[in-house]
Structure formats: structure tokens, C-alpha cells
Amino acid sequence: GENVEQHPSTLSVQEGDSAVIKCTYSDSASNYFPWYKQELGKRPQLIIDIRSNVGEKKDQRIAVTLNKTAKHFSLHITETQPEDSAVYFCAARGNFGNEKLTFGTGTRLTIIP
Amino acid sequence: GAVVSQHPSRVICKSGTSVKIECRSLDFQATTMFWYRQFPKQSLMLMATSNEGSKATYEQGVEKDKFLINHASLTLSTLTVTSAHPEDSSFYICSAPFGASGYNEQFFGPGTRLTVL
Numbered sequence: 001g002e003n004v005e006q007h008p009s010t011l012s013v014q015e016g017d018s019a020v021i022k023c024t025y026s027d028s029a030s031n032y033f034p035w036y037k038q039e040l041g042k043r044p045q046l047i048i049d050i051r052s053n054v055g056e057k058k059d060q061r062i063a064v065t066l067n068k069t070a071k072h073f074s075l076h077i078t079e080t081q082p083e084d085s086a087v088y089f090c091a092a093r094g095n096f097g098n099e100k101l102t103f104g105t106g107t108r109l110t111i112i113p
Numbered sequence: 114g115a116v117v118s119q120h121p122s123r124v125i126c127k128s129g130t131s132v133k134i135e136c137r138s139l140d141f142q143a144t145t146m147f148w149y150r151q152f153p154k155q156s157l158m159l160m161a162t163s164n165e166g167s168k169a170t171y172e173q174g175v176e177k178d179k180f181l182i183n184h185a186s187l188t189l190s191t192l193t194v195t196s197a198h199p200e201d202s203s204f205y206i207c208s209a210p211f212g213a214s215g216y217n218e219q220f221f222g223p224g225t226r227l228t229v230l
Binding site: 049 | 147155156157158159162204206208218219221222223224226
């Protein structure tokens with residue numbers, strides 16, 4: 001089955017700086033890679049996703065890059081703000097749609113004012 | 114957008130009792146739903162895939178006789194934790210896929226916090 005590794009487990013950055021979280025996956029058949037933000041006691045919220053037919057996707061301060069050859073993808077948050085503090089999870093899934101998501105272990109991001 | 118609800122949001126029960134958690138897709142139909150368990154400071158671990166009209170598919174290590182799943186309609190899946198014990202205390206989250214064919218996004222319920230005394 002799929003195995004997703006995520007690093008770092010914790011990350012602290014000064015407000016205004018950039019944050020980068022990296023994930024690797026094992027199943028070359030995986031084609032969909034979402035990123036979720038989860039605040040304490042709340043459901044995961046999709047913040048950005050990327051499919052295997054593109055190498056990069058950007059949405060305002062958030063971007064995701066994908067390297068299918070190396071089987072890794074990364075989340076980039078620029079101009080970080082205190083409200084970016086949360087736990088972030090990457091995930092991987094086949095492209096069929098109903099296939100299960102495999103989650104990374106999570107990164108606790110703290111933005112230091 | 115697609116909305117998934119869960120009920121109850123919190124439940125406290127005594128050891129040995131059973132607890133039922135409902136997951137509903139409010140504005141779309143879901144032939145498949147997923148049940149996750151999340152322990153404090155850990156990731157979401159898939160427990161099982163709930164299939165409408167057929168048996169659930171359980172992940173390795175998840176006891177199907179302890180975690181009963183019923184997907185009786187296209188908008189409702191239930192997870193029953195039978196003979197709950199303190200080690201079953203966790204945050205249980207369901208999700209359902211929705212979107213254009215082949216490009217489904219997973220929509221998560223708000224979660225159920227189970228505390229077993």
C-alpha cells in the first residue's frame with residue numbers, strides 16, 4: 001500500500017518568513033496530492049491540491065510543487081501570518097476519485113509574531 | 114460546496130457500552146464514505162471504507178466486529194464502537210468524496226470526540 005512520509009514534524013518561523021513542508025510517497029500510481037490544514041479539535045480543511053499532470057500550483061500565498069520522478073511534493077507558504085499556525089497534513093491518492101487517502105504524519109507550524 | 118455532518122460531536126460513555134456515530138452527506142450522494150481515527154498529536158488513520166449497499170472494507174489491524182459500519186443509504190453511514198474501552202477514546206472523523214468524475218475532493222465531517230471512562 002501507499003506510504004507517505006512528512007517532514008519536519010514541527011516548524012517555527014518568524015511572521016513574514018516562508019515555510020516549507022516536504023512529503024514523499026511510495027506508490028507510483030498515486031496521482032492526487034492534497035494538503036490539509038487542521039486546527040485543534042476541528043476537521044481538516046483542504047488548502048491546495050495538485051494532480052500528477054502538473055508540476056506546480058499556486059494560490060495566493062500558498063504553492064505546491066510535485067516531482068513525480070522523485071516521488072515527492074512540497075507545500076510552500078510565503079509571507080506567513082499568525083493565523084497560519086496549525087497542523088498541516090499532506091496526503092496521496094490514486095486518481096480514480098473514491099480511492100482512499102493516505103496521510104502524512106503532520107507538521108505543527110508555529111508562526112512567531 | 115459539499116457538506117458532511119457528524120453526530121454527535123462529543124460523547125462520553127462508560128467502559129463496555131456501545132456508541133453509534135452518524136455521518137451524513139447533506140447535499141450530495143455518497144456511495145463511499147471513509148472513517149478515520151485520530152489520536153492526540155497524531156495523523157488521521159483510515160479505519161475503513163464504507164460502501165453503500167455492501168460490506169465495509171477494513172484496514173489491516175482494525176477489528177470489524179468491534180467497529181461496526183453500516184452504509185444503509187446514499188447519504189448516511191454509521192460507525193458503532195461496540196464494548197468501548199478507554200483505549201478507544203479518540204477523535205473519529207468521516208469523509209466522503211464529491212466532485213466531477215475522476216476529480217473528487219474529500220469532504221470531511223466535523224468529527225466526533227469519544228471519551229470512554
